[in-house]
Amino acid sequence: MKTQTIKNMKKYLLLPAIALAFVSCSDDDVPVANDVTLEFNNTFKGQTIVLGDATSAEATTNTSVEDQVHHFSELKYVISNIILVKEDGTEIPYNVNDLDEGAIVIDQSKEETLEYVLNDIPTDDYTQIIFGLGVRSDLNTLDEVSNPEFYAEAGANDTQMHWEWGTGYRFTKIEGFYDTDNKTLSFHSGSTVEGTVDDESSYIPGFDAYREITLDLPSMAKVGEHSPKIVIEADFDALLSGKTNTILLDDKNATPSVHTSVSMSKYVDNIGGDGTNDVTGMFSISKVEN
Amino acid sequence: MKLLFPMKNLIRSLILFALFSACSSEDTVLVSYENPELELNVPFGFPDFNNSVYTNKPTKYGVALGEKLFHDTKLSTDNSISCASCHIQENAFADHNAKGIGIEGRIGLRNTPPVQNMAFMKVFNWDGNIRVLENQPLVPIITHFEMDSSILEVMGKLEEDPEYIELFNKAFNGEGITADGIYKSIAQFEYTLISANSKYDQVIREAGGTFTETEALGYQVFQDKCISCHSSELFTDQSFRNIGFPLNPDHEEAGRARVTGLAEDFMRFRVPSLRNIAHTAPYGSFGQFETLRAVLDYFDNGVLDVENLDPILKENNNRIPLSEAEKDQLIAFMQTLSDSEFIGK
Structure with missing residues (x-):
């Protein structure tokens, strides 16, 4: 009930903004939604992934550079901190400090999560999109009081994107199988950093799996004039065969107990980029539909 | 004070x-x-x-x-x-x-x-x-x-x-x-949960407590063989060490490495305090040992030979040699770290 009230209040607060938006484009008297839809297409080398159990005949299989056949039964990741960049370089952040209004758990098993609509984007032409894979450290505290909706969405029994002991969110959760005998492949990423580096009394020297992705749009997204759709491909071939690392799965790195050490960073750099030389990771823009 | x-x-x-x-x-x-x-x-x-x-x-x-x-x-x-x-x-x-x-x-x-x-x-x-x-x-x-x-x-x-x-x-x-x-x-x-009034405390504060002969010998053994990790009045130096204890079979377990993501921290755990240790059995990160005696026997027999084994154990052939008498003495000493007021009995 409380959540609902807060949500309604937010809506009322948004009203003046929406009214303003209407006023500003009243020239042609045609109100436009100023929506931008992000569509996530999770693939293996361009082929949309079908999930499946160990022995599933329908599941999409992939073969890594190391010649290991693998497929997934579960595929989830968090997108947050979305920023659209105008032609002149101006950045329009989209609720970047509010996980309820600006973040989503993409879940390959739930079609409705594969599209995310950004509302009230200022009328303009956009040439670039920036977003985070995971949750920024300062927001990654499992603060249910501030972000009850995202907290609930991420923590649902069939989602399990809370990382309780690290009091943060899971950024990626992949379950699957590899090799012909379908050995377990399980990859979870998240951040264990806490506190301030300069303050030894608070600092937890953890690993931060958050990655910022920057993608140029192949053609401009014309917001206002149209309600564009940006189709983003996440090619999970990169998990094992990335730009940064080539990973050979074995009993030492295919499950969480050991990938929490050095190998987690290899997977993370593959799918999210290393943040310096590679700022796209597994992501690319397939097309922009205006 | x-x-x-x-x-x-x-x-x-x-x-x-x-x-x-x-x-x-x-x-x-x-x-x-x-x-x-x-x-x-x-x-x-x-x-x-x-x-x-x-x-x-x-x-x-x-x-x-x-x-x-x-x-x-x-x-x-x-x-x-x-x-x-x-x-x-x-x-x-x-x-x-x-x-x-x-x-x-x-x-x-x-x-x-x-x-x-x-x-x-x-x-x-x-x-x-x-x-x-x-x-x-x-x-x-x-x-x-x-x-x-x-x-x-x-x-x-x-x-x-x-x-x-x-x-x-x-x-x-x-x-x-x-x-x-x-x-x-x-x-x-x-x-407010402060334990600092054990027999040991009363002895070192000269507040009326005295060690028995066995306890005093145990304090000696402790200072010779244990104090480099179980140091300070907290009886832990709060460092993380892999001391070659039997491994937790749970796939989630990686010790300190779960936090830092560093291979060198694999199965390292924080040195536990020894205060009130007689009342917290079983021992080890997943309760591997039923008794203090079992812990001491394990150290005496030799721990797992792991890559990042603590240097102190490595330098001593992966063990802390202890005679049966020394074990008795150590256990007697550790019992002096019990704070009856703190545990309410």
């Missing part, structure tokens, strides 16, 4: 404006809360308090609230367990299970650590994933195999109890029930 937090009868005032206060200043209500800070002492030879104790100073009502919450089963989703279900006073606020047991008998990953002398510790839990104690209470509340609740669920239950509303207001200047109030008050209560 150092005196901190002198008694200050701080009268904190809070002015609550009614919603329509803009219309008339006569609607102003003045509510005062008197909530004195508690006096906490640093015991003889102990290190100073950690930083959080200074930023979240225990107060009369803060501690009372924390103690009530610590014992309240409302913190678990099915109202079946409280913090005190696993952190039992007579076990130095640990328990006798090998691994923690949550709601519906769900079994956790590790042995329940004792809650004692938290005000002086710089780092908490087996893997040091927490440095600020106020960040800890949320973890068991939300963890599936512990209380499996959520902070809003807990706050919802507390809001139905006028006694809690009153206590939160008294403890935190009329702010009502907040998540921070829950975290801070539990930490405040835990800061």
Whole structure:
């Protein structure tokens, strides 16, 4: 009930903004939604992934550079901190400090999560999109009081994107199988950093799996004039065969107990980029539909 | 002995404006809360308090609230367990299970650590994933195999109890029930759980205690063979070490490496304190050892030969050689670290 009230209040607060938006484009008297839809297409080398159990005949299989056949039964990741960049370089952040209004758990098993609509984007032409894979450290505290909706969405029994002991969110959760005998492949990423580096009394020297992705749009997204759709491909071939690392799965790195050490960073750099030389990771823009 | 937090009868005032206060200043209500800070002492030879104790100073009502919450089963989703279900006073606020047991008998990953002398510790839990104690209470509340609740669920239950509303207001200047109030008050209560009055303490403070011959010999052996890790009056140097103990078969376990992501930290754990150790069996990160004798036998026989084995063990052929007499003496000494006042018996 409380959540609902807060949500309604937010809506009322948004009203003046929406009214303003209407006023500003009243020239042609045609109100436009100023929506931008992000569509996530999770693939293996361009082929949309079908999930499946160990022995599933329908599941999409992939073969890594190391010649290991693998497929997934579960595929989830968090997108947050979305920023659209105008032609002149101006950045329009989209609720970047509010996980309820600006973040989503993409879940390959739930079609409705594969599209995310950004509302009230200022009328303009956009040439670039920036977003985070995971949750920024300062927001990654499992603060249910501030972000009850995202907290609930991420923590649902069939989602399990809370990382309780690290009091943060899971950024990626992949379950699957590899090799012909379908050995377990399980990859979870998240951040264990806490506190301030300069303050030894608070600092937890953890690993931060958050990655910022920057993608140029192949053609401009014309917001206002149209309600564009940006189709983003996440090619999970990169998990094992990335730009940064080539990973050979074995009993030492295919499950969480050991990938929490050095190998987690290899997977993370593959799918999210290393943040310096590679700022796209597994992501690319397939097309922009205006 | 150092005196901190002198008694200050701080009268904190809070002015609550009614919603329509803009219309008339006569609607102003003045509510005062008197909530004195508690006096906490640093015991003889102990290190100073950690930083959080200074930023979240225990107060009369803060501690009372924390103690009530610590014992309240409302913190678990099915109202079946409280913090005190696993952190039992007579076990130095640990328990006798090998691994923690949550709601519906769900079994956790590790042995329940004792809650004692938290005000002086710089780092908490087996893997040091927490440095600020106020960040800890949320973890068991939300963890599936512990209380499996959520902070809003807990706050919802507390809001139905006028006694809690009153206590939160008294403890935190009329702010009502907040998540921070829950975290801070539990930490405040835990800061008051100080164990420093064992027989050992009475001996070294020359406060009337004397070691038996066996205990005195055990103290010697301890100083020769144990003190490099179990150092200071906390009986831990709070470092992380892999001492080649039998491995937890749970795939989630990686020791300190789970936090840092560093291979060198694989299966390293924080050196546990030895205070009240006679009351916290079984021992080891997942209760591998039933008795103190079993731990000492293991060290004597030789530990696992692992790549990142602690240098002290590596230099000694992966073992701490101990005669049977020395084991008896060490156990006798460790029993002098029991603080009957602290464990309430």
